[in-house]
Amino acid sequence: MIDKLEFLLALSRERHFGRAAEACGVTQPTLSAGVKQLEESFGVLLVNRGSRFQSFTAEGERVLDWARRIVGDTRSMRQEVHALKHGLAGRLRLAAIPTALAMVETLTTPFRARHPEVQFTILSRTSIEILTQLDNLEIDAGLTYLDNEPLGRVTAVPLYSERYRLLVATDAPLGDRESVTWAEVAKVPLCLLTPDMQNRRIIERLLRDTGADPDITLESDSMILLYSHVRTGRWASVMPARLAATLGLTDTNILRTIPIVEPEASHTIGLVAPAREPMTPLTAALVAEARRVAPMLID
Amino acid sequence: MIDKLEFLLALSRERHFGRAAEACGVTQPTLSAGVKQLEESFGVLLVNRGSRFQSFTAEGERVLDWARRIVGDTRSMRQEVHALKHGLAGRLRLAAIPTALAMVETLTTPFRARHPEVQFTILSRTSIEILTQLDNLEIDAGLTYLDNEPLGRVTAVPLYSERYRLLVATDAPLGDRESVTWAEVAKVPLCLLTPDMQNRRIIERLLRDTGADPDITLESDSMILLYSHVRTGRWASVMPARLAATLGLTDTNILRTIPIVEPEASHTIGLVAPAREPMTPLTAALVAEARRVAPMLID
DNA sequence: ATTGATCGATAGGGTTTATCTATCAAAATG
DNA sequence: CATTTTGATAGATAAACCCTATCGATCAAT
Numbered sequence: 327m328i329d330k331l332e333f334l335l336a337l338s339r340e341r342h343f344g345r346a347a348e349a350c351g352v353t354q355p356t357l358s359a360g361v362k363q364l365e366e367s368f369g370v371l372l373v374n375r376g377s378r379f380q381s382f383t384a385e386g387e388r389v390l391d392w393a394r395r396i397v398g399d400t401r402s403m404r405q406e407v408h409a410l411k412h413g414l415a416g417r418l419r420l421a422a423i424p425t426a427l428a429m430v431e432t433l434t435t436p437f438r439a440r441h442p443e444v445q446f447t448i449l450s451r452t453s454i455e456i457l458t459q460l461d462n463l464e465i466d467a468g469l470t471y472l473d474n475e476p477l478g479r480v481t482a483v484p485l486y487s488e489r490y491r492l493l494v495a496t497d498a499p500l501g502d503r504e505s506v507t508w509a510e511v512a513k514v515p516l517c518l519l520t521p522d523m524q525n526r527r528i529i530e531r532l533l534r535d536t537g538a539d540p541d542i543t544l545e546s547d548s549m550i551l552l553y554s555h556v557r558t559g560r561w562a563s564v565m566p567a568r569l570a571a572t573l574g575l576t577d578t579n580i581l582r583t584i585p586i587v588e589p590e591a592s593h594t595i596g597l598v599a600p601a602r603e604p605m606t607p608l609t610a611a612l613v614a615e616a617r618r619v620a621p622m623l624i625d
Numbered sequence: 626m627i628d629k630l631e632f633l634l635a636l637s638r639e640r641h642f643g644r645a646a647e648a649c650g651v652t653q654p655t656l657s658a659g660v661k662q663l664e665e666s667f668g669v670l671l672v673n674r675g676s677r678f679q680s681f682t683a684e685g686e687r688v689l690d691w692a693r694r695i696v697g698d699t700r701s702m703r704q705e706v707h708a709l710k711h712g713l714a715g716r717l718r719l720a721a722i723p724t725a726l727a728m729v730e731t732l733t734t735p736f737r738a739r740h741p742e743v744q745f746t747i748l749s750r751t752s753i754e755i756l757t758q759l760d761n762l763e764i765d766a767g768l769t770y771l772d773n774e775p776l777g778r779v780t781a782v783p784l785y786s787e788r789y790r791l792l793v794a795t796d797a798p799l800g801d802r803e804s805v806t807w808a809e810v811a812k813v814p815l816c817l818l819t820p821d822m823q824n825r826r827i828i829e830r831l832l833r834d835t836g837a838d839p840d841i842t843l844e845s846d847s848m849i850l851l852y853s854h855v856r857t858g859r860w861a862s863v864m865p866a867r868l869a870a871t872l873g874l875t876d877t878n879i880l881r882t883i884p885i886v887e888p889e890a891s892h893t894i895g896l897v898a899p900a901r902e903p904m905t906p907l908t909a910a911l912v913a914e915a916r917r918v919a920p921m922l923i924d
Numbered sequence: 925a926t927t928g929a930t931c932g933a934t935a936g937g938g939t940t941t942a943t944c945t946a947t948c949a950a951a952a953t954g
Numbered sequence: 955c956a957t958t959t960t961g962a963t964a965g966a967t968a969a970a971c972c973c974t975a976t977c978g979a980t981c982a983a984t
Contacts, residue, residue, distance in 0.1 A: 327699070328626045343932055356972050358932065368706045377980045378931050385706050392702035396695055400626070403691035407667045407684050642961055655943050657961065676951040677960050 328400055331393035333360040334372070338390050339462050341379050364389070395602070398463055402606040409607045415443035418608050421451040421459060422469035424549045425488065425525045425565070426595050428572040430469060432623065433485075433597070437615045444608065450548075453524040460600055466609045467599040471524055474593055481605075483616040484596040486623040488566040490529065491583040495559035500584065507588040512538030517555050517563050520545045529564050532591055556581070596620075627699055630692035632659040633671070637689050638761050640678050663688070694901070697762055701905040708906045714742035717907050720750040720758060721768035723848040724787065724824045724864070725894050727871040729768060731922060732784075732896070736914045743907065749847075752823040759899055765908045766898040770823050773892055780904075782915040783895040785922040787865040789828065790882040794858035799883065806887040811837030816854050816862050819846045828863050831890055855880070895919075 329350075336346035337357070347357035365372050372386035373379065382390060405416060422430050427450055434446055451459065456468035457478055472482050492511050494501050500510060512533040519526040526545070533540040544561065546552055553573055555561040559580040570576055570583045597616040599609050628649075635645035636656070646656035664671050671685035672678065681689060704715060721729050726749055733745055750758065755767035756777055771781050791810055793800050799809060811832040818825040825844070832839040843860065845851055852872055854860040858879040869875055869882045896915040898908050 327628075344930090353973060354932070355934080355974085358934090359972080362933090368703065370706055370710050375932070377978090385709050388705055388709065389702060392698060392705070396698050396702070399691060399695050399698070403688060403695070404667065406687055406691070407669055410684050410687065411669055643959090651942095652944060653961070654945090654963080657963095658942080661962095674961070676949090 328397060330360040330364050331389075331397050333357050334364065334386075334390060334393050335397060335462060337361065337373070337379070338382065339464065343379060394461065394463060398600065398602060398606075401463070402602075402604065405606045405608060413443060414441040414607060414611055416608055417445040417447055418467070418612060419447045419449075419465045420467055420469070420612075421449040421456045421465045423453050423456070423471070423525065423595075424450050424519060424523060424547070425569050426469040427549060428569050429486065429595070429623075432619055433469075433612070433616060436619060437612060440615070441611060444611075452522050454522075456598070460598065463600075466606065467597055467612055469595060469597055471528075472594045472596045472598070474524060474528060477598065479601040480598040481601050481613060482596050482598050483613055483620060484594050485616060485620050486568060486595055487592045488525075488568070488595050489590070489592045490532070490564050490586045491567045491570055492562060492586055493556050493565050493570055493581065493583050494562040495580055496582055497580075498559075498562065500562075501582060503584055505585045505587050507536075508532050508586055509536035509538060509588070511564065511586055512536050512540045514562050515541045515543040517544035517546070517552055517561050518542050519549075519552070520547045523547065525566075528591070528593060532589075627696060629659040629663050630688075630696050632656050633663065633685075633689060633692050634696060634761060636660065636672070636678070637681065638763065642678060693760065693762060697899070697901060697905075700762070701901075701903065704905045704907060712742060713740040713906060713910055715907055716744040716746055717766070717911060718746045718748075718764045719766055719768070720748040720755045720764045722752050722755070722770070722824065722894075723749050723818060723822060723846070724868055725768040726848060727868050728785065728894070728922075731918055732768075732911070732915060735918060736911060739914070740910060743910075751821050753821075755897070759897065762899075765905065766896055766911055768894060768896055770827075771893045771895045771897070773823060773827060776897065778900040779897040780900050780912060781895050781897050782912055782919060783893050784915060784919050785867060785894055786891045787824075787867070787894050788889070788891045789831070789863050789885045790866045790869055791861060791885055792855050792864050792869055792880065792882050793861040794879055795881055796879075797858075797861065799861075800881060802883055804884045804886050806835075807831050807885055808835035808837060808887070810863065810885055811835050811839045813861050814840045814842040816843035816845070816851050816860050817841050818848075818851070819844045822846065824865075827890070827892060831888075 333346065333350055336349045337343065340346040340349060343358055344354045347354040350357060361373060368385065368389065370385040371383050372389055374381045374383055408415065420430065430448055438444065449465070451468070453470040453475065456465070456470045457480070459465045460468055460480065461478070469485070472484055492500065492506050496502065499514060500506050518529060521527065521530070530540065544555065552563055556563050564586065565583070567583065576583050597613065599605060599613055604610065605613065632645065632649055635648045636642065639645040639648060642657055643653045646653040649656060660672060667684065667688065669684040670682050671688055673680045673682055707714065719729065729747055737743065748764070750767070752769040752774065755764070755769045758764045759767055759779065768784070771783055791799065791805050795801065798813060799805050817828060820826065820829070829839065843854065851862055855862045863885065864882070866882065875882050896912065898904060898912055903909065904912065
């Protein structure tokens with residue numbers, strides 16, 4: 327029964343019987359049969375199929391909601407019993423927005439010191455993907471914006487404020503300034519994240535709010551790529567202050583990180599976990615760690 | 626998997642492998658194997674067995690907690706999907722304390738008018754049993770005291786106040802009074818519910834608080850039995866005013882129901898349902914009905 | 925139109941799992 | 955000490971599960 331519900335969850339993620347089956351480690355006929363069995367036991371169609379997967383029926387969506395809950399609780403149960411016997415162990419699956427990746431360490435390092443048996447999987451995802459994967463039980467928690475776009479039903483622990491700085495070579499235009507305005511930044515060619523990232527949308531909105539039409543010369547979904555370009559001193563970018571500091575970009579003598587004012591924008595970044603009570607022991611422990619660490623980060 | 630969790634729940638109710646098996650509609654070896662399988666899958670013993678069932682281990686108690694939740698959610702899911710297709714249907718399992726039995730009708734009648742497909746099973750139980758059975762998913766909701774002894778994690782909807790009256794023959798001692806005190810009642814031989822009932826404990830406390838040692842000539846766990854004795858006019862009892870009215874005891878000319886004062890005691894009785902969110906559609910509908918009916922009952 | 929690829933359903937068969945009856949050994953009961 | 959109660963175990967049978975192979979429908983590209 328619970329396996330079948332997992333089939334259904336996989337199907338909602340993949341929207342494809344074959345791939346869902348593969349994700350569950352069974353063959354496609356097995357998954358098809360499982361779904362069909364659920365449908366028969368409920369006496370209702372759950373999936374609208376044409377010659378392929380189309381969508382879930384209204385009943386299917388309700389069952390999905392319950393399935394997420396039941397499957398999640400079942401995992402929590404297993405984890406909790408295991409923790410009772412062997413202490414906190416297992417793998418925490420996290421996802422973070424690219425600009426927060428460098429901050430994950432502030433959470434994982436003290437956590438790991440406290441719970442040495444716990445392992446991590448950490449993925450770089452957009453803020454939207456993080457929320458979806460949280461819903462689908464694909465990750466246990468995420469690091470993302472708390473205050474910009476709607477979050478849905480999650481537990482959120484604020485960790486720090488993202489403030490923006492222009493990253494530019496000392497000998498480039500604006501390179502000698504103590505602070506710059508968004509209007510000035512909007513006139514410089516920039517390299518930024520791709521538009522599916524919330525950070526890019528935030529920065530682009532700030533730039534456009536000045537009335538300008540910014541020139542985004544280069545975009546990427548990888549901070550490493552942006553970082554490597556900026557390091558050459560020949561590219562300018564806008565980065566969260568804390569991220570630039572973590573990457574050591576502030577200490578070179580060819581580069582400067584200049585506060586951007588007018589307006590002095592800031593967005594809160596924090597840990598998000600499913601708003602389920604109780605959480606899995608691992609997730610609960612991570613949230614506890616976040617609450618412990620937060621006071622040392624918030625400025 | 627979920628079946629096995631049901632085995633475990635049955636075992637926690639019955640504390641006996643054979644009876645638990647019977648309750649689940651399987652044979653004892655099947656249930657034993659199911660429990661054993663759970664233990665193997667968790668890698669932990671869940672039940673302390675000697676030559677018979679002794680108790681659950683710490684891990685077993687945790688698993689039980691989760692099992693209640695998971696099994697409950699699974700039932701809710703089935704019920705909800707069924708309700709989506711066929712409207713609200715199924716069987717509501719209720720329990721009420723004996724003094725509230727006559728009041729159940731004020732809830733079931735309008736409920737039934739609204740949802741004709743719903744059937745009822747209504748049991749007479751002590752307030753303690755009601756709470757236990759609520760926890761164990763044996764009943765969907767109960768009617769019991771809300772304000773006297775601790776309730777635990779439940780959703781409560783106050784329905785009415787229980788006030789106490791002396792039920793006595795007109796030609797018996799105290800039979801001619803407009804009101805009597807608890808001290809006076811304590812001197813008369815009484816027939817009351819058995820001491821496992823909260824109503825009896827409440828009344829007995831009120832009587833003893835006067836300093837007297839009341840003479841409880843006859844006790845029973847059945848209101849019908851008390852009722853039939855009181856009807857003869859030869860026995861006195863203490864009954865909730867509303868109950869006496871419902872039973873038509875106030876209209877005979879050999880009997881009188883006399884308000885008991887000093888102190889004018891009252892206790893709130895209401896509907897209790899598991900504090901789980903969301904509830905099963907049936908339970909949710911019953912709670913809604915209770916909230917609807919309550920204003921017409923509370924004086 | 926024809927072909928090739930994709931997708932999900934179906935058929936058939938082998939393996940595993942579930943559950944039953946019957947029985948046993950250990951404790952508890954009297 | 956005999957009897958009953960309780961849960962575990964053995965063995966047989968039925969059910970369920972899940973695989974491989976294949977089919978029919980659909981869609982895209984020639």
